Amino acid sequence: MDTTYCSVELYDITFRYPDGHLALHGINLTIHQGEKVALVGPNGAGKSTLLLHLNGIHTGEGQVSIDGLSVNHQNIGQVRAKVGLVFQSPDDQLFSPTVFDDVAYGPIYQGFSRDEVEARVTYALDAVGMQGYRQRSPHHLSVGEKKRIAIATVLSMHPSVLVLDEPTSGLDPRARRSLIELLRQLPQTLLVATHDLEMVRELLPRTVVMDQGEIVADGATQVILSDESVLYQHGLKA
Amino acid sequence: MPHRLEPYREGNSPIHSLDSRVRVVMVLVFILVCALVPVGAWAVYILLLALILSAELLTDLGIAYFIKRSLMVLPFVLAALPLVFSTPHGIQFNPAGLERFISIALKSWISVQAAILLAVTTPFDQLLLALRALHLPRLLVAVIGLMWRYLFVMVDEVTHMMLARAARSGSDNPARRTGGTVVWRARVTGGMAGGLLLRSLDHSDRVYHAMLSRGYDGEVRTLPQPSLTTANRWLLAGFILFAIFLVALSILFWG
Amino acid sequence: MYASPIPMHIPDGFLSVVVSIVLWIVSITAIVIALRQTNKQLGEKQLPLMGVLAAAIFAGQMLNFSVTGGTSGHLMGAAIATILLGPWQAMLVMTSVVSIQALLFQDGGLLVLGANIFNMGVVGVAVAYFVYRAFQQFSKGARWGILTGGFAAAWLSIFIASLGVALQLAISGTSPANIAIPAMGGIHALIGIGEGLITVGALSFLLVARPDLLGTGDSRGKTSIGVWVGGLVITLALAIISPLASTHPDGLEWVAEQKGFLDTAREPLFNIIPDYVFPGISNQALATIVAGVVGSLIVLGVTLGIAYSRRRATKANQ
Numbered sequence: 157m158d159t160t161y162c163s164v165e166l167y168d169i170t171f172r173y174p175d176g177h178l179a180l181h182g183i184n185l186t187i188h189q190g191e192k193v194a195l196v197g198p199n200g201a202g203k204s205t206l207l208l209h210l211n212g213i214h215t216g217e218g219q220v221s222i223d224g225l226s227v228n229h230q231n232i233g234q235v236r237a238k239v240g241l242v243f244q245s246p247d248d249q250l251f252s253p254t255v256f257d258d259v260a261y262g263p264i265y266q267g268f269s270r271d272e273v274e275a276r277v278t279y280a281l282d283a284v285g286m287q288g289y290r291q292r293s294p295h296h297l298s299v300g301e302k303k304r305i306a307i308a309t310v311l312s313m314h315p316s317v318l319v320l321d322e323p324t325s326g327l328d329p330r331a332r333r334s335l336i337e338l339l340r341q342l343p344q345t346l347l348v349a350t351h352d353l354e355m356v357r358e359l360l361p362r363t364v365v366m367d368q369g370e371i372v373a374d375g376a377t378q379v380i381l382s383d384e385s386v387l388y389q390h391g392l393k394a
Numbered sequence: 395m396p397h398r399l400e401p402y403r404e405g406n407s408p409i410h411s412l413d414s415r416v417r418v419v420m421v422l423v424f425i426l427v428c429a430l431v432p433v434g435a436w437a438v439y440i441l442l443l444a445l446i447l448s449a450e451l452l453t454d455l456g457i458a459y460f461i462k463r464s465l466m467v468l469p470f471v472l473a474a475l476p477l478v479f480s481t482p483h484g485i486q487f488n489p490a491g492l493e494r495f496i497s498i499a500l501k502s503w504i505s506v507q508a509a510i511l512l513a514v515t516t517p518f519d520q521l522l523l524a525l526r527a528l529h530l531p532r533l534l535v536a537v538i539g540l541m542w543r544y545l546f547v548m549v550d551e552v553t554h555m556m557l558a559r560a561a562r563s564g565s566d567n568p569a570r571r572t573g574g575t576v577v578w579r580a581r582v583t584g585g586m587a588g589g590l591l592l593r594s595l596d597h598s599d600r601v602y603h604a605m606l607s608r609g610y611d612g613e614v615r616t617l618p619q620p621s622l623t624t625a626n627r628w629l630l631a632g633f634i635l636f637a638i639f640l641v642a643l644s645i646l647f648w649g
Numbered sequence: 650m651y652a653s654p655i656p657m658h659i660p661d662g663f664l665s666v667v668v669s670i671v672l673w674i675v676s677i678t679a680i681v682i683a684l685r686q687t688n689k690q691l692g693e694k695q696l697p698l699m700g701v702l703a704a705a706i707f708a709g710q711m712l713n714f715s716v717t718g719g720t721s722g723h724l725m726g727a728a729i730a731t732i733l734l735g736p737w738q739a740m741l742v743m744t745s746v747v748s749i750q751a752l753l754f755q756d757g758g759l760l761v762l763g764a765n766i767f768n769m770g771v772v773g774v775a776v777a778y779f780v781y782r783a784f785q786q787f788s789k790g791a792r793w794g795i796l797t798g799g800f801a802a803a804w805l806s807i808f809i810a811s812l813g814v815a816l817q818l819a820i821s822g823t824s825p826a827n828i829a830i831p832a833m834g835g836i837h838a839l840i841g842i843g844e845g846l847i848t849v850g851a852l853s854f855l856l857v858a859r860p861d862l863l864g865t866g867d868s869r870g871k872t873s874i875g876v877w878v879g880g881l882v883i884t885l886a887l888a889i890i891s892p893l894a895s896t897h898p899d900g901l902e903w904v905a906e907q908k909g910f911l912d913t914a915r916e917p918l919f920n921i922i923p924d925y926v927f928p929g930i931s932n933q934a935l936a937t938i939v940a941g942v943v944g945s946l947i948v949l950g951v952t953l954g955i956a957y958s959r960r961r962a963t964k965a966n967q
Contacts, residue, residue, distance in 0.1 A: 213603050233609060241607040247547050248600040251697070253519040253539055260617065265609030270617055293518065295397050295546035309608065401753050408955070425760045429666050441948070448952035466755065467660045473818055474663065476828040498823055502662030502758075509661070509755045521752065531684055533696065534741065540700025541707070541745050542753075548701075548708035556712070577846060579714040580722055584850015587709045587724055591733060591851065592858055594705035601697040612693030 163189045163317050163345040164222060169209055171202075171216030179205040180216060181369040187345060189316070194356040194377065195349040197366035198391030203349040204244070206366070207319050210347070211239040223316055237266055240310025240344070244321040246302035250294040255286070255305055258294065262313035280312035284338060300331030304338065311342075318344040324352045353392065357381060365390055397546055401513040409453045409511070413626045414520035415527045415619075420630070421512040423637050425505045430641045433497040435648035438640065439504065446507045453515055464507045474498045518542055523619060532614040540601070548594065555586050656836065657725070657807075657814055658750060658765055661758030665821040672817070673763030679771045680744055686737040686873075699738055703745040706730055710746075712847070722843025727773030727810075728781070728803035729848050733855075733862060736778040736876040743770035764817055768810045772883055777806040778873065779880025795856065795863055796849050803848035804841035805884065811837030812887040819894060830895040 169183040179202045187193055195203050208214040210222070212232045220227040227235050243249045252258040259280050263273045281287045284304040294302060303323060310318065323339065324332045336355055339346065348360060356363060356377055363380045365373035367390045373380055380386060387393035404410075409417070424446070431438045450460045477491035477498075516524070518539075525535050559582070574582075622630075664672075687695045706726040713721040726746070730739040747765050750756035757765040781802040788794020815833035819826035855862055 208603060211607050213606050233611075236607055236609055239607075241604075243600065243604050245600070247544075248597070248604045251540055251543055251601050251604060251700075253522060253543060254517075257519060261605075262608040264615050264617060265611070273617060291517070291519075293400075294543065295400075313608065422759060425661050425758070426666070428662060429664075429669065429760050444946075444948045448948050451952050452955065463755070469656065470660050470663065473829065473833075474823045476825050477823070480825045480828065494822070498662050500662075502660045505661030505758060505760070506755050509751070509759055513753045513755065518753075531680070533684055533688075534680065534744070536696055537700045537703065537741060538745050538748060540697060541703040541749060544701045544704035545707055545749070548704045549711065552708045552711050576714075576716055576722075580843060580846030581850035581853065583712050583714040583722070583724075584847040584852070585854040586850075587712055587729065587847055588851035588854030588858070590705050590709050590712075591702070591729065592855065592862075594701045595698075595862075598698045598701035601701060602694055605697060610693065610696075612696075614696070 162221065162224065163187050163191065164210065164347065165220070166206075166209070167219040167221075169206070169216050169218035169220065171205060171209065171214055179369055180209070183218070183369075183371055185364065185371060185374070187317075187347060189345055190343070191362060192346040192360045193348070194360040194363045195347060195366060196351070196353070196356065196363060196390075196392055197372075201366040201390075202369040203366055204321055207241060207321055207347070207349055210317070210319050211236045211241055213241075233266075237262070237313050238316050240307075240313060240315035240318045242306050242310055242318070242320045242323065244325060246294070246299070246306040249306040249309060250302060253293060254290070255281075255292050255294065255297075255308075256290045258305065259308050259312045262309065266313065276312040276314070280308040283311050283342070284308045298331070299326050300328070300335065303327065303331075303335055307338070316344060318342060318346050320346070320348045320350075322350055322352075323348060324350065324355055351392075353381060365392070367391070399546060399549055402517050403453075403455055403514045405454055405515070407452050407454045407515075409449055409515050412515075413622060414516050415524040415622065416626050416630050417512060417516060418521070418524035418528070420633050421508045423634055424508045427637045427641055428501045428505045428508075431501070431644045432648040434493045435497075435644045438644040438648070439497070439500050441640070442504050443500075446504055446511065449511055450507065453511070455514065459514075460507055460510055463510050464503055467502050467506045471499050471502070526616065527619060532616075536614045544594075544597070544601075547597075548590065551590065551593070552586075555590070559586070656840075657768060657811060658747070658757030659761045659768075659814060659817070660755075661760050663758075663821065663823045664761045664764055664817055666760075668817055668821050669761050669764055672761075672767045676744075676763045676766040676771060679740060680766075683737040683740040683744075687741060690735070690737070695738070699734075699742050699745070702730070702734065702738075703742040703749075706742055707746045707749065714843075714847075716843070722847065723840070724847045725769065725773065725807060725844055727769055728777040728799065728806045728844065729851050731774050731777040731806075732781055732799060732802065732848075732852070736774050736873050739774045739778075740770050743774060768813050768817075772813050772887075773806040773810045775876050775880035776809045776884050777802040777880070778876050779884060780805050782877055792856065795852055799848045799852040800845040804838075804845040807837050807841035807844050808834065809884050809887050811840075812891045813883075816887070816891065816894060826894040830891045834891065 164185070164187040166183050166185040169180050170178075171180040172178050183206060195206070197203055205214060209216065209220055212220070212227050212235055215227075222235050222238050225231055225235060225238070250258050252261060256277060259277045260273050263276045268276065277290070278287070281290065284307050286301065286304050286308060289297070289301065289305065294305070297305065307318075307320075307323075320339075323335060327335060332352075332355075336359055339348075340359060346360070348356075350356060361377055363373075363375065363377040364371055365380060365386060372390060373383075373386050384393070412420075424442075428442060431442070447457060450457050474495050477495045478488060479485050480491060481488045512521075522535055522539050525538070526532065687699070691698065706729075709724050709726055709729075713723050715721050727739065727743055730742050733739075734742065744766050747757060747769050748762060751759055751762045751765065781798045784794050784798025784801060788798065811833045812830060815824070815829040816826070818824040818829050818833075823829075852863065
């Protein structure tokens with residue numbers, strides 16, 4: 157494995173919310189470049205909180221490294237450009253008046269010239285197959301379209317890691333199918349928090365199970381998802 | 395299908411294809427002219443009305459569309475109605491007041507048509523661009539932009555809440571007095587408002603995270619605007635000169 | 650349907666240019682101070698917070714409850730925004746709400762937008778803040794203080810703001826003071842009750858769900874002392890001036906003064922213009938009307954011509 161290096165490294169992450177609730181406890185996780193990993197677990201297990209650690213929005217105790225870069229105050233901008241975080245609700249992710257403005261947001265903050273911003277928007281919209289939507293407003297889009305645009309908003313930053321929170325929730329079967337196909341084509345390292353075990357089986361060879369702020373299982377998807385006791389114990393099956 | 399809240403109507407008319415910054419300034423100047431034209435300057439009112447109707451005609455949306463929407467200023471006209479009957483000597487018919495009343499109603503009607511024209515022919519992002527070009531504080535423009543985006547989310551939420559309330563506001567006995575007391579109904583509505591505000595606070599937290607994760611650092615940054623074309627500059631200058639001329643003329647003759 | 654149900658948004662044409670511009674200046678000053686203060690208090694978080702909250706207040710104005718005979722109670726939101734966010738952020742939120750209403754829904758005019766921001770954003774917020782803070786100090790943050798303070802703040806913010814609207818209309822010569830002030834004040838004294846009840850409902854909901862949000866003022870008290878005093882002054886001034894103004898029956902006297910001023914300014918201008926205005930027509934009034942009509946006909950004719958040729962062009966393309 158000397159040709160791949162560590163894309164994401166979490167070392168002993170512990171995080172407590174201001175109200176005292178312990179959300180993460182001693183999380184250790186290493187993801188290699190190009191790996192496609194599922195993060196599963198019951199509601200409230202701490203999945204979303206963990207995702208927010210990957211680009212320094214939450215910072216608990218412990219150490220986060222992205223592409224070998226240890227996350228701290230100085231390099232936070234670099235890290236946020238490397239990690240594309242797609243939130244569960246596209247209504248949170250898409251906060252601009254038009255699709256163009258939203259996809260251009262990251263590149264503008266990265267300080268690129270107008271031409272470069274244009275080029276990146278074109279690239280990102282191409283990647284998600286939504287080129288014709290540049291001037292549309294988010295409120296005129298379907299949920300499936302919004303989810304695609306949400307992915308484009310981080311692809312335009314040319315991230316090396318894509319982190320997605322519940323990408324298939326709220327989608328009808330057809331939109332879900334096309335989103336899975338889209339994710340399959342993306343070359344980036346992928347970490348996907350989800351309840352959609354069907355998608356996990358199909359798309360993500362490695363699965364990490366979280367419960368009550370801790371990682372309780374980590375391994376090949378085939379193995380973990382066929383272990384009934386793990387599934388029942390951590391609320392993945394009922 | 396545009397959202398029912400969306401005032402913008404697509405089109406490729408000359409009005410639509412005008413630079414939005416020029417359109418915004420022209421509409422503001424037009425409304426300023428309406429305000430400056432003295433009471434009773436009927437000829438000027440006719441001219442202004444002709445101008446705005448012409449612009450409406452050019453949008454291809456049909457004048458009826460504008461007229462219908464413009465009638466919403468009517469209720470407020472009531473505020474000026476007393477002018478007709480009040481004199482320094484008590485309540486009686488006042489011809490000068492009538493002239494003033496009709497003038498106010500006309501000016502208001504013409505102005506609101508200009509505002510409608512602006513709203514239906516300017517996409518929101520272009521409107522923001524124009525507000526920035528007019529040097530409004532960047533932060534305020536950004537707040538207005540975010541507000542517009544989430545207005546659609548919030549209005550849908552309110553609609554769902556009101557539907558949910560209506561769905562439970564039934565009675566199995568038609569003879570019984572229903573609906574509780576007014577105070578109770580008001581407090582239920584207040585609870586809905588409280589819930590809405592609370593959810594919007596959580597929402598703003600998540601939006602904040604989404605912004606941070608794409609590099610937001612407290613600065614409001616935007617792409618530089620293309621500069622106005624020479625033709626647009628001339629158009630704007632000509633329009634402003636015409637406006638000044640019109641106002642000067644009307645004040646000379648009717649002021 | 651999306652027009653605000655509270656009849657407080659003045660359309661264009663109802664305020665004189667002088668009043669509009671003066672209130673623009675006042676509002677802009679308040680907005681600039683508010684921008685500085687929120688930047689100090691919130692930093693980078695202020696943008697998403699105020700944007701989303703403004704959307705919620707706007708949408709919240711659509712909430713209603715039936716009162717009787719087809720009338721209904723509504724929310725304007727200045728008071729609840731002030732209680733939840735503190736005065737500076739509330740001013741910006743209300744400014745955004747009122748601006749969007751004018752720009753996109755023609756609810757309130759554009760030239761008079763400064764006045765509408767002043768009435769709902771500055772007066773409404775300052776009065777609500779002053780009243781609510783006074784109740785908080787008096788009740789030491791007890792539940793009854795929050796609820797009664799909320800009601801009083803909501804009611805008074807609507808009532809005082811409506812007196813402001815009436816005064817502006819009177820000064821502009823649009824509505825005689827002796828009619829506008831009692832009428833606006835009377836209607837909004839009733840509307841304010843609906844505002845107050847909804848505000849209390851929202852506050853009791855928040856008291857259960859998130860009581861920490863209602864600790865208003867204590868942390869922000871020092872920086873907002875100016876608003877507190879401002880609210881007090883505005884409340885007293887409008888409460889005292891309004892009855893005085895409404896006993897002066899002639900709201901038009903202001904106009905007379907302005908007219909007189911304009912007349913004196915105009916005379917030298919007239920001397921430059923030769924005595925005739927339109928060739929062939931000796932009556933000056935008639936001449937100008939003819940000029941207006943001729944001008945309008947030309948404009949309409951040109952437009953119709955353009956519209957017609959465009960239609961033919963598009964047909965030819967198909």
